[in-house]
Amino acid sequence: xxxxxxxxxxxxxxxxxxxxxxxxxxxxxxxxxxxxxxxxxxxxxxxxxxxxxxxxxxxxxxxxxxxxxxxxxxxxxxxxxxxxxxxxxxxxxxxxxxxxxxxxxxxxxxxxxxxxxxxxxxxxxxxxxxxxxxxxxxxxxxxxxxxxxxxxxxxxxxxxxxxxxxxxxxxxxxxxxxxxxxxxxxxxxxxxxxxxxxxxxxxxxxxxxxxxxxxxxxxxxxxxxxxxxxxxxxxxxxxxxxxxxxxxxxxxxxxxxxxxxxxxxxxxxxxxxxxxxxxxxxxxxxxxxxxxxxxxxxxxxxxxxxxxxxxxxxxxxxxxxxxxxxxxxxxxxxxxxxxxxxxxxxxxxxxxxxxxxxxxxxxxxxxxxxxxxxxxxxxxxxxxxxxxxxxxxxxxxxxxxxxxxxxxxxxxxxxxxxxxxxxxxxxxxxxxxxxxxxxxxxx
Amino acid sequence: xxxxxxxxxxxxxxxxxxxxxxxxxxxxxxxxxxxxxxxxxxxxxxxxxxxxxxxxxxxxxxxxxxxxxxxxxxxxxxxxxxxxxxxxxxxxxxxxxxxxxxxxxxxxxxxxxxxxxxxxxxxxxxxxxxxxxxxxxxxxxxxxxxxxxxxxxxxxxxxxxxxxxxxxxxxxxxxxxxxxxxxxxxxxxxxxxxxxxxxxxxxxxxxxxxxxxxxxxxxxxxxxxxxxxxxxxxxxxxxxxxxxxxxxxxxxxxxxxxxxxxxxxxxxxxxxxxxxxxxxxxxxxxxxxxxxxxxxxxxxxxxxxxxxxxxxxxxxxxxxxxxxxxxxx
Numbered sequence: 078x079x080x081x082x083x084x085x086x087x088x089x090x091x092x093x094x095x096x097x098x099x100x101x102x103x104x105x106x107x108x109x110x111x112x113x114x115x116x117x118x119x120x121x122x123x124x125x126x127x128x129x130x131x132x133x134x135x136x137x138x139x140x141x142x143x144x145x146x147x148x149x150x151x152x153x154x155x156x157x158x159x160x161x162x163x164x165x166x167x168x169x170x171x172x173x174x175x176x177x178x179x180x181x182x183x184x185x186x187x188x189x190x191x192x193x194x195x196x197x198x199x200x201x202x203x204x205x206x207x208x209x210x211x212x213x214x215x216x217x218x219x220x221x222x223x224x225x226x227x228x229x230x231x232x233x234x235x236x237x238x239x240x241x242x243x244x245x246x247x248x249x250x251x252x253x254x255x256x257x258x259x260x261x262x263x264x265x266x267x268x269x270x271x272x273x274x275x276x277x278x279x280x281x282x283x284x285x286x287x288x289x290x291x292x293x294x295x296x297x298x299x300x301x302x303x304x305x306x307x308x309x310x311x312x313x314x315x316x317x318x319x320x321x322x323x324x325x326x327x328x329x330x331x332x333x334x335x336x337x338x339x340x341x342x343x344x345x346x347x348x349x350x351x352x353x354x355x356x357x358x359x360x361x362x363x364x365x366x367x368x369x370x371x372x373x374x375x376x377x378x379x380x381x382x383x384x385x386x387x388x389x390x391x392x393x394x395x396x397x398x399x400x401x402x403x404x405x406x407x408x409x410x411x412x413x414x415x416x417x418x419x420x421x422x423x424x425x426x427x428x429x430x431x432x433x434x435x436x437x438x439x440x441x442x443x444x445x446x447x448x449x450x451x452x453x454x455x456x457x458x459x460x461x462x463x464x465x466x467x468x469x470x471x472x473x474x475x476x477x478x479x480x481x482x483x484x485x486x487x488x489x490x491x492x493x494x495x496x497x498x499x500x501x502x503x504x505x506x507x508x509x510x511x512x513x514x515x516x517x518x519x520x
Numbered sequence: 521x522x523x524x525x526x527x528x529x530x531x532x533x534x535x536x537x538x539x540x541x542x543x544x545x546x547x548x549x550x551x552x553x554x555x556x557x558x559x560x561x562x563x564x565x566x567x568x569x570x571x572x573x574x575x576x577x578x579x580x581x582x583x584x585x586x587x588x589x590x591x592x593x594x595x596x597x598x599x600x601x602x603x604x605x606x607x608x609x610x611x612x613x614x615x616x617x618x619x620x621x622x623x624x625x626x627x628x629x630x631x632x633x634x635x636x637x638x639x640x641x642x643x644x645x646x647x648x649x650x651x652x653x654x655x656x657x658x659x660x661x662x663x664x665x666x667x668x669x670x671x672x673x674x675x676x677x678x679x680x681x682x683x684x685x686x687x688x689x690x691x692x693x694x695x696x697x698x699x700x701x702x703x704x705x706x707x708x709x710x711x712x713x714x715x716x717x718x719x720x721x722x723x724x725x726x727x728x729x730x731x732x733x734x735x736x737x738x739x740x741x742x743x744x745x746x747x748x749x750x751x752x753x754x755x756x757x758x759x760x761x762x763x764x765x766x767x768x769x770x771x772x773x774x775x776x777x778x779x780x781x782x783x784x785x786x787x788x789x790x791x792x793x794x795x796x797x798x799x800x801x802x803x804x805x806x807x808x809x810x811x812x813x814x815x816x817x818x819x820x821x822x823x824x825x826x827x828x829x830x831x832x833x834x835x836x837x838x839x840x841x842x843x844x845x846x847x848x849x
Binding site for chain 2: 210211212230235237290
């Protein structure tokens with residue numbers, strides 16, 4: 078019986094590939110493992126070898142085409158066989174891998190073997206093994222089960238393999254840039270199963286660890302940050318800024334606010350962090366290449382400056398987004414951040430408020446950290462890690478005097494930002510923070 | 521409405537006594553129900569209270585006294601037949617299958633058979649392969665009779681009353697090992713429990729354990745163990761096998777996506793197979809795992825005490841089946 082050959086997953090992160098060259102033409106006889114075509118993936122040019130034997134009846138996509146994962150590229154079968162039913166309206170190209178479906182990394186193909194190994198859930202003949210409940214969820218959420226690795230018996234995809242909790246109000250990170258095709262559903266109940274005998278992993282005589290079940294937030298943090306560190310090429314740039322002027326500038330602003338506050342009322346205050354957020358927003362306007370993200374087709378340079386602010390909460394962390402930070406005043410930024418942070422701790426943030434940031438800032442200064450490097454929050458292109466204001470000796474007019482220092486580390490996605498570009502952003506940031514009146518002048 | 525603390529056997533007795541006081545046409549017959557006060561003392565004191573016309577000791581002839589009782593029901597009385605155990609009903613099977621279950625239909629509704637057959641059922645302690653049958657699987661197969669299997673004294677009380685008041689043959693499956701179980705029973709002679717309504721004995725979200733009669737308590741024990749392992753099991757006590765409360769079963773499975781059916785008797789055919797079939801037919805899209813079964817192992821019941829406990833569904837086997845349905849390793 079004739080069957081459609083679909084674009085296989087030839088690299089762990091591949092979502093589409095360019096069919097560069099066909100090595101077989103229509104009418105050719107094909108054996109298992111024969112080289113059918115070369116495919117340029119996001120990583121390299123890969124060999125697309127046949128899993129089937131038969132005659133190549135029809136080539137559906139010409140060389141040079143961009144082809145989504147799972148999209149039919151050819152028909153294989155017996156010579157003269159009628160395969161029109163395969164190409165009818167009833168057999169549309171399967172949807173591309175859904176961005177939220179976690180594709181497990183494929184085993185490496187060994188030399189001389191096929192270039193790709195299908196997920197274990199694929200039974201012979203390409204049928205996906207999945208529980209009926211998983212199939213229902215896949216229909217409801219438009220998931221492509223071909224890209225999901227099953228953890229059940231024989232590779233069966235079971236409910237917990239879907240990680241649909243990632244669509245629930247997202248802790249830790251915003252949703253991928255391509256919006257989910259369906260509205261965020263309630264979290265799919267996945268039983269938290271403690272290991273039967275956590276002691277089993279502990280050698281005799283040693284106290285067993287306390288097993289704390291993974292919360293939804295913890296699972297999402299684990300999944301997203303692993304994905305970030307494994308698929309985003311990070312590099313790090315660190316600067317140490319003279320923060321003396323910034324500290325006195327903040328005191329001056331807070332003094333002005335206090336003076337303008339009615340007697341008996343608690344004056345509002347701005348924090349060093351509020352000034353840093355504003356300064357970063359201005360610097361991003363001046364160096365928009367750092368306010369950008371990677372896509373397989375193009376670098377997307379954002380027209381808005383929406384800053385994700387990491388907030389520690391008891392279960393982990395969340396990153397509410399401060400919209401249009403470049404267009405807000407420092408006082409308004411301070412109020413917004415405090416409102417977002419308090420609602421984050423009360424779990425009152427909507428998913429919208431935690432998605433589609435363009436740049437992240439994480440500040441561990443209040444925890445006494447001098448400097449650190451943060452993990453990029455995909456799909457954003459960079460994250461700025463802020464340390465504490467330190468009392469340091471500084472050289473002023475040839476003399477060593479007491480001063481203030483503040484270290485920043487920018488983690489950059491090298492696919493988007495090169496070293497010199499990141500350095501330009503940090504230089505702008507330093508210039509703003511060391512002459513802080515400029516922060517208020519804006520870009 | 522107050523409650524009284526009664527043992528399972530006392531709850532059954534109270535229901536029969538109150539119904540016999542309420543309705544003169546109700547009478548009791550069976551082996552040793554009178555002078556011996558019942559083989560398991562369920563009918564204790566009833567002979568003294570109601571006399572030999574309404575509490576009748578029969579010879580050891582199940583086919584005969586089952587037939588007599590069915591005849592009495594046909595002409596307007598409301599007999600309660602006690603078999604010493606449901607195993608002994610095998611010799612009266614023809615009376616139940618071909619007369620009790622059929623006469624209403626064959627007479628075009630001119631006759632009705634308001635009769636109760638009751639007896640202990642399933643495993644006891646070392647009574648051997650011939651006396652350890654779970655007979656509900658044989659009888660629930662038959663349209664025209666109702667089969668109930670309560671697990672608590674309150675349900676035994678309320679369902680026995682419903683059975684006696686029913687206009688059709690009702691088979692009550694009790695358990696020798698439950699007769700001494702104590703529980704609160706409503707202090708109300710008009711308290712009844714309807715047939716075809718399951719009870720959720722324990723609410724949970726991860727897996728549905730579906731059972732009836734004595735194994736409900738095994739499931740509750742297993743649920744407590746599963747809770748220690750971080751698994752939140754729901755326990756459904758069906759109480760009534762025919763009519764069957766499909767709705768409660770499906771509602772539970774649609775919530776948990778996983779089910780294990782636990783019962784005495786063998787797994788081949790029978791009520792558990794019927795439930796598994798309904799789940800796969802009506803909740804197919806909600807299943808994340810095949811429906812699990814825990815039943816007697818597929819052998820005649822051994823007499824050896826250790827082997828017997830191995831064959832009867834027990835807590836470790838229920839826990840294991842639940843973990844398998846959850847793909848927990």
